[in-house]
Amino acid sequence: MDLSSISPVTLIVSLMAASTPILLAALGELIVEKSGVLNLGVEGMMIIGAVCGFIAAVTTGSPWLGFLFGAICGAAVSMIFAVLTQYLMANQVATGLGLTMFGLGLASLLGHSYTGINPPLFSQIHIPVLSDLPVVGRIVFGHDPMIYFSLALTFAIWYFLTRTRGGLVLRAVGESHDAAHALGYKVIRIRMLAIAFGGACAGLGGAYLSLVRVPQWAEGMTAGAGWIALAIVVFASWKPGRAIIGAYLFGGVTVLQLNLQAAGLAISPAYLSMTPYLATIIVLVIMASDKKRQSLNAPASLGKTFFAST
């Protein structure tokens, strides 16, 4: 065993890249759940984003257009879920699961002729002087633009939820849709927007996977990342700042266990792989343990169907 062969700097850099897809998807789902909707279709929206972003990037030669198109397509498929659950009152859990399976199948179909192609390169930014600083240079200034975007988005969502009127309305809809409706807020419309935002974020996360992290298109390439994003939202107790911690913990454990193995540490990878899930369960137990911790709880209307009687 030679742990000195693991460089903390490169570990952090690769951890951030590995975590960004699940962070983006988790942030989107966080907004969706804050509005009181449980969309289990994250995996399906992600893979649609991955394949559509990839196709757009390969066709146009621009990774930026790839990201944009991935987000648009993620939002577009989420609208299937939105219409079914918000207007046709379908069960959210079943519809979400259906969206995942639909997304996986549709993505395989769309991506059929795109396997084995290399996408245009999306390079890391390089700021003269700053990026060349030891340690700090690579950790702070040496990433690709999407990583900075994901961090900025986290901050923006935190600001929106806690400091703006719009955020308050969104949370009100999620806590009690009947009360929000009585106050005159358009519950359905707000939820539609939240679901579209969630779809766009999941699509963006998928596009990051197929354009930067892997970068190629392969069927089923999300390999459960969408489900991890769902777990992160719970782990984060619906707070954006904690979603970063959750995403970096989940992503970090994967990267760390591979690095430890490469360094020759004889610990079963199974133990490390299960730690994020154990942490999620512990968070759930803490939440349930005490009434005073109610602020940690899920939005009260989460997963409930809203039917405007008047």
Add this chain to the structure above:
Amino acid sequence: MNLIKTLLAGAAVATGLAGAAFAEEKLKVGFIYIGPPGDMGWTYEHDQGRKAIVEALGDKVETTYVENVPESADSERVMTQMALSGHKLIFATSFNYMDHVMNVAKKFPDVKFEHATGFKRADNVSTYSARFYEGRAVIGHIAGHMTKTNTIGYIASYPIPEVIRGINSAYLAAKAVNPEVKFKVVWAYTWFDPGKEADAANALIEQGADVIMQHTDSTAPMSEMKKHEGIIGFGQASDMGQFAPNPRVSSIIDNWAPYYVERTQAMLDGTWESTDTWHGIKEGMVEIGEMTEAIPAEVRASAQELADKLASGEVHAFTGPINKQDGSAWLAEGETADDGTLAGMSFYVEGIEAEIPN
């Protein structure tokens, strides 16, 4: 028309099976895949084999495949479904389908099963595998010559004999040409997860490996290598030629097509028997993909020579003296490994510093 031929072929099958009612039916051949045919690796080659059956035997057969079948009770359901819907020959193309194949085979004695890389057989279950380790020896030879950091990274899937054998074979061949060489092994615990495979490649590169070998099914490690300067790797299971000439400098190709066609033909002829097939470079089940210009000419020549000698049987990939990792003697000077030991190999050879997870 081919009607007469079909009738004759069908009748030949029918005599051995259930009677004239089947005489007009095509032979239905089923495949279960661990990943998608679009993985450009392991499953891709099995699907090429399936297509070869269609090409060679045309309208005498009808093939079906189910992709992304987990190595769990799910696979039993899929195979049962296939057997119930009239498939007479079923190819199960991943190691851990093994016990499930045996279970389903017991229930359907009339259906023939072909299990890839396994070792359990029955009257209606054959096994087949390729001597991937011969290919591993050739790329190990190239890797030993090419590494500048003397560190070779190996992305392994599950600790099963097939994978361990590959690591040992590659190590011995690399060590033979470069005594300084070290192996770093990462177990991904998956056959197909592009994100994780890319992370594994990245972890190995960060820790100084400049040659990466993989025993997982996707091309993600290739994409990861491409992002770094001066890293080379080898196509696994399939040629992965889209990454040539760099980082992919050569490859191990599994060519299942001739075997699949032969076995299906045997079904049509009514001559199918339970067998155990283990073919290598000689029979063409293992092919070495084109070696690119990135490899120096003399290394290309010596690697080709090694491949030729492995094919002719002049050289065996496991030739003594070889000790096990713990230092105990395994093969004496000049002794070669027998197939039984190789098939169940669960130990590293001396010199590999990692441990096999259990």
